[in-house]
Amino acid sequence: MSFPTHRPRRLRRSEGLRSLVRETPLAASDFLYPMFVCPGKRMRKEVPSMPGIYQQSVDKFLEECREIEDLGIAGIILFGLPEKKDERGSEAWAKDAPVQRAVEAVKKAKLNLVVATDVCLCEYTSHGHCGVVKSGEVLNDPSLELLAQAAVSHARAGADVVAPSDMMDGRVGAIRGALDHAGFVDVAILAYSAKYCSAFYGPFRDAAQSAPQFGDRRSYQMDPANAREALREVALDIEEGADMVMVKPALPYLDVLHAVRGAVNIPVGAYNVSGEYAMVKAAARNGWLDERRTALEILTGIRRAGADFILTYHAKDAAKWLGE
Numbered sequence: 001m002s003f004p005t006h007r008p009r010r011l012r013r014s015e016g017l018r019s020l021v022r023e024t025p026l027a028a029s030d031f032l033y034p035m036f037v038c039p040g041k042r043m044r045k046e047v048p049s050m051p052g053i054y055q056q057s058v059d060k061f062l063e064e065c066r067e068i069e070d071l072g073i074a075g076i077i078l079f080g081l082p083e084k085k086d087e088r089g090s091e092a093w094a095k096d097a098p099v100q101r102a103v104e105a106v107k108k109a110k111l112n113l114v115v116a117t118d119v120c121l122c123e124y125t126s127h128g129h130c131g132v133v134k135s136g137e138v139l140n141d142p143s144l145e146l147l148a149q150a151a152v153s154h155a156r157a158g159a160d161v162v163a164p165s166d167m168m169d170g171r172v173g174a175i176r177g178a179l180d181h182a183g184f185v186d187v188a189i190l191a192y193s194a195k196y197c198s199a200f201y202g203p204f205r206d207a208a209q210s211a212p213q214f215g216d217r218r219s220y221q222m223d224p225a226n227a228r229e230a231l232r233e234v235a236l237d238i239e240e241g242a243d244m245v246m247v248k249p250a251l252p253y254l255d256v257l258h259a260v261r262g263a264v265n266i267p268v269g270a271y272n273v274s275g276e277y278a279m280v281k282a283a284a285r286n287g288w289l290d291e292r293r294t295a296l297e298i299l300t301g302i303r304r305a306g307a308d309f310i311l312t313y314h315a316k317d318a319a320k321w322l323g324e
C-alpha cells in the first residue's frame with residue numbers, strides 16, 4: 001500500500017513532530033574544539049584563513065576555555081607552536097612548551113573539559129614532517145620513541161587523552177607501552193587511524209606553522225582513493241590499544257566513517273578539518289551560504305554517517321546555535 005494511505009509529510013508538520021522522530025541528535029557535548037597555543041603572554045592572533053580561530057598564549061587560552069566550558073562543549077584538543085624548531089622536534093616533549101603549560105593550566109583551573117592533545121612532530125621539526133627525516137625520507141621506527149616521549153609529557157602535564165596524528169606504523173602500541181611504563185595507565189588514546197593525505201589541511205598548516213619544507217605527506221598519510229585500507233588501519237590501532245579511533249577529514253570521507261562505525265565497537269570520532277571550516281566561512285562571508293544552517297547540516301551529516309563525536313572549529317558557534 002502506498003499513497004494516499006502513506007504520507008510521510010504527516011510527521012513533518014510541526015517542530016514537535018519533527019523533533020519527536022529525529023534520528024540523529026546533535027549537541028555541544030558531541031564536540032571537541034581544536035585550539036592553538038603559542039609562547040608568550042597576552043598574545044591572541046587570528047588565523048587569516050580560519051576566522052574565529054586564534055593562535056594564543058596560555059593566559060588567553062585559559063580565558064577561552066572558560067567560555068567553552070560554559071557552552072557545554074565536551075572538551076578541547078591542543079596543538080602547539082614551539083619557540084624553536086629542530087631536526088628531531090624536541091620541543092614536542094619539552095616540559096615547559098606551550099601545550100604542556102596549557103594542559104597544566106586548564107587542569108589547575110579544574111574546568112569541566114576533556115583535555116586532549118595532538119601528538120605529532122610536524123609542528124616541532126624544522127623540516128615540517130611528522131617523523132624523523134634522513135636523506136629525504138621520513139623514517140618510521142626511529143620516530144616512534146619521540147612520539148611516545150611527547151605523549152608521556154602530555155600525560156605528565158595532565159592530559160586525559162593523547163591523540164597521535166603522525167600516521168607512523170606502530171605508534172599507538174609504542175605510545176600505550178610508554179604511557180603504561182610511566183604509570184599513566186588511565187590516559188586514553190584517540191588514534192587518528194584513517195588520516196588521509198588531504199588538501200583540506202591547508203589552513204591548519206598556516207595556524208600550526210607545520211607545512212612540510214620539502215615534498216608532501218603521501219608516504220605516511222593515506223591515499224584518498226582507499227577505503228578498505230582504512231579498516232585495516234583501524235583494526236591495527238585497536239589491536240595496539242587505541243581507545244577511540246578517528247577518520248579525518250570528515251566530509252570527503254563519510255563513506256569511510258560509516259564503514260568504520262559498522263566495523264568496530266569502540267567510539268569513533270571524525271575531524272571536520274580546517275579546510276572544511278574555511279570553505280563554509282568564506283562562502284558565508286560572501287553571502288553565498290547561510291553559515292548557521294550550513295554548519296549545523298554538515299555536523300549533523302557527520303554524526304549521521306557514524307561519528308560519536310566531532311572535532312570541529314565550528315564547536316563554539318554550533319553550541320551557541322544549538323542552545324538558542
Ligand code: PBG
Nearest residue numbers: 120122165200201204273274275
Ligand atoms: C598534524 C596534524 C594536522 C592536522 C591535525 N594534526 C596537519 C597535517 O597532517 O598536515 C590537520 C587538522 C586540520 O586541518 O584542521 N599532523
